[in-house]
Amino acid sequence: MKYRFHLIAAVVGVILIVTGCAHYTLIEAGKKVEVGQAFMVDPGISWSMAKENGVIIWTVDGPGLQRLIFFPGIEDGSPLFKASPGQEAEKMPIFEAAMTLLEVMDLLEATLVQRQFHQIKEHNLLPLTIGGHEGFWVDFSYASKAGLEYKGFAAGAIKERRLYLVMYTGTALHYYEKYAAEAEKIVKSIEFM
Amino acid sequence: MIRLITALLFLLLAGAGCATMNKQQYEQPLYEMDVLEQSNADTLQIQEVSNRELENQKPGERPPLDSDEAGLWMVMDKAEFDYKSAGNRIDDQDLNDYLKDIVCRLAPEYCGDIRVYVLQVPYFNASMAPNGVLLIWSGLLLRVTNEAQLASVIGHEIGHYIRRHSLQRLHDVVNTSGALVFVQLATAVAGVGVAGDLAYLAAISSLQAYSRDQEREADGYGLAFMARAGYEPHEAGDLWEKVIQEVEASKDKNFSLLLFDSHPPGRERMTALDELSDRIVARGNGFSTEAEAFREHLLPLRYKFLQDEMHLRDFDRTEVLLDQLIEDGASLGELFYFKGELYRLRGEEDDLNKALAAYEKARSEAEFPPETLRALGLLYLEKGESVKARSSLQEYLALKPDCVDREMIIYMLSREGQ
Numbered sequence: 001m002k003y004r005f006h007l008i009a010a011v012v013g014v015i016l017i018v019t020g021c022a023h024y025t026l027i028e029a030g031k032k033v034e035v036g037q038a039f040m041v042d043p044g045i046s047w048s049m050a051k052e053n054g055v056i057i058w059t060v061d062g063p064g065l066q067r068l069i070f071f072p073g074i075e076d077g078s079p080l081f082k083a084s085p086g087q088e089a090e091k092m093p094i095f096e097a098a099m100t101l102l103e104v105m106d107l108l109e110a111t112l113v114q115r116q117f118h119q120i121k122e123h124n125l126l127p128l129t130i131g132g133h134e135g136f137w138v139d140f141s142y143a144s145k146a147g148l149e150y151k152g153f154a155a156g157a158i159k160e161r162r163l164y165l166v167m168y169t170g171t172a173l174h175y176y177e178k179y180a181a182e183a184e185k186i187v188k189s190i191e192f193m
Numbered sequence: 194m195i196r197l198i199t200a201l202l203f204l205l206l207a208g209a210g211c212a213t214m215n216k217q218q219y220e221q222p223l224y225e226m227d228v229l230e231q232s233n234a235d236t237l238q239i240q241e242v243s244n245r246e247l248e249n250q251k252p253g254e255r256p257p258l259d260s261d262e263a264g265l266w267m268v269m270d271k272a273e274f275d276y277k278s279a280g281n282r283i284d285d286q287d288l289n290d291y292l293k294d295i296v297c298r299l300a301p302e303y304c305g306d307i308r309v310y311v312l313q314v315p316y317f318n319a320s321m322a323p324n325g326v327l328l329i330w331s332g333l334l335l336r337v338t339n340e341a342q343l344a345s346v347i348g349h350e351i352g353h354y355i356r357r358h359s360l361q362r363l364h365d366v367v368n369t370s371g372a373l374v375f376v377q378l379a380t381a382v383a384g385v386g387v388a389g390d391l392a393y394l395a396a397i398s399s400l401q402a403y404s405r406d407q408e409r410e411a412d413g414y415g416l417a418f419m420a421r422a423g424y425e426p427h428e429a430g431d432l433w434e435k436v437i438q439e440v441e442a443s444k445d446k447n448f449s450l451l452l453f454d455s456h457p458p459g460r461e462r463m464t465a466l467d468e469l470s471d472r473i474v475a476r477g478n479g480f481s482t483e484a485e486a487f488r489e490h491l492l493p494l495r496y497k498f499l500q501d502e503m504h505l506r507d508f509d510r511t512e513v514l515l516d517q518l519i520e521d522g523a524s525l526g527e528l529f530y531f532k533g534e535l536y537r538l539r540g541e542e543d544d545l546n547k548a549l550a551a552y553e554k555a556r557s558e559a560e561f562p563p564e565t566l567r568a569l570g571l572l573y574l575e576k577g578e579s580v581k582a583r584s585s586l587q588e589y590l591a592l593k594p595d596c597v598d599r600e601m602i603i604y605m606l607s608r609e610g611q
Contacts, residue, residue: 091506093506098575100574101605102567102571102598102601102602102605105601110504113501113504118313119281122597122598123597124597124600125597125598125599125600125601127600127601127604143280143281144280145279145280145281146279147280148280
């Protein structure tokens with residue numbers, strides 16, 4: 001029995017590696033959780049969580065449909081995402097602690113371009129207090145490489161020379177709206193650790 | 194990654210078949226289309242170098258369904274399907290109509306066969322598929338400064354189409370390397386790729402990677418079409434001169450890879466195009482660059498193209514490009530604003546002062562993007578000059594009252610006042 005369990009675990013492991021699947025864990029509804037040793041948030045509903053490229057991703061229906069991305073404290077001189085394999089690291093825009101919130105917004109757009117987001121349009125840029133710190137909120141839309149339309153928002157703040165950012169995106173048809181209000185509640189529940 | 198490796202493999206194979214410089218390849222289309230007169234000596238030489246195994250593509254012609262050419266068309270029909278809905282397709286009606294008009298002016302007999310698609314890709318490139326799909330990247334539209342330059346590239350691509358160079362290359366590659374390489378590449382194109390993916394676009398380009406002699410022949414057609422349509426032919430060589438200057442300043446391998454792996458050496462090309470242009474102009478007159486028409490259609494889109502260019506972060510090359518555009522002189526306020534952006538983003542020693550000077554220069558022009566004032570405001574804030582910062586940001590809000598960052602700027606101004 002023990003041998004069979006190990007065999008199944010090994011097969012699952014190989015499948016995950018071969019298919020490039022992320023490993024998801026459950027975020028349970030109803031109790032506050034710590035995210036990346038940076039925030040405490042109230043998830044509201046249950047989410048599936050995975051880690052990828054230095055960020056933490058929550059989703060309900062799958063990351064291609066909707067996802068909430070936590071950037072848990074980007075250091076001065078670092079990009080928002082680590083460069084993907086084959087991507088030139090020097091092309092990734094860099095966060096600088098001295099940036100104004102407007103410049104952070106420009107950084108976010110430049111980063112999304114490097115991540116192959118197309119037709120990015122910002123709709124609304126507002127000041128916002130996050131976890132007691134001065135921050136910003138922006139709504140935006142974009143198209144994927146294949147032309148699928150997405151909507152999203154991002155909220156962020158700079159605290160002790162680090163950038164803390166949360167971004168929610170989903171397909172413009174149905175999946176953005178499905179959990180946008182839940183994602184907004186999560187942003188409002190952020191407490192810095 | 195596999196697709197990119199396959200594409201590069203194909204490029205190597207295509208490059209391996211390159212011939213030595215052959216002036217007649219440039220000249221032949223000009224004689225064929227009666228743009229230049231040939232001497233008896235020319236006729237003899239051309240008969241020796243000419244490869245007329247394949248007839249020219251006829252207007253409205255489609256390949257027989259059981260032919261290898263039909264297979265090529267099928268792969269490119271799949272690619273065209275992707276272009277139609279691609280996230281980076283620029284479907285601006287005015288631009289697409291304008292480009293189609295240039296195609297029809299250059300080659301009216303093929304007007305109904307050629308479909309134009311514009312993709313938002315900031316590199317210099319255009320390509321023509323054997324099924325009549327003309328793909329133009331936004332990076333090309335940023336770099337040409339008049340309609341004649343644009344016509345030189347489009348005419349060149351129509352040359353590939355008419356001479357069925359893709360099919361010629363298919364036969365060459367299958368004869369020298371076996372069919373497997375081509376099948377691999379066609380599979381890559383027909384696979385999961387989409388038009389926003391640079392690797393996919395490289396694979397497409399490689400499927401259409403021509404020999405250098407074919408490129409020379411296409412250059413000749415480009416000049417012949419230009420002359421027949423009344424475009425100033427010297428603009429073809431002038432465009433290549435500008436592109437070579439950029440390549441020499443570039444640190445981005447994608448920039449030169451997409452341009453020069455299959456094309457004739459840049460200097461050879463420039464010299465050949467200039468010499469032929471001299472002969473064309475000596476024989477006729479009334480050639481024009483159509484700079485005004487070009488500006489009317491393209492300048493409204495240039496701001497976005499320049500933003501895309503900045504995202505490449507190949508700053509030394511972009512500086513060369515901006516200097517070329519400044520020399521052309523259209524919408525200088527916009528160009529100096531982006532020069533300021535270049536220095537601000539590059540962030541080398543003294544770049545902040547250079548950025549400030551460029552933004553101020555932009556502001557001194559009759560027209561400039563309102564974002565110049567936003568950039569000036571942020572820069573003066575950084576330098577601790579709060580009076581100038583406040584005045585620039587307030588001016589920005591007045592000039593662009595519906596800007597998306599209005600609330601944030603008002604908030605910043607209120608904080609600055611405390």
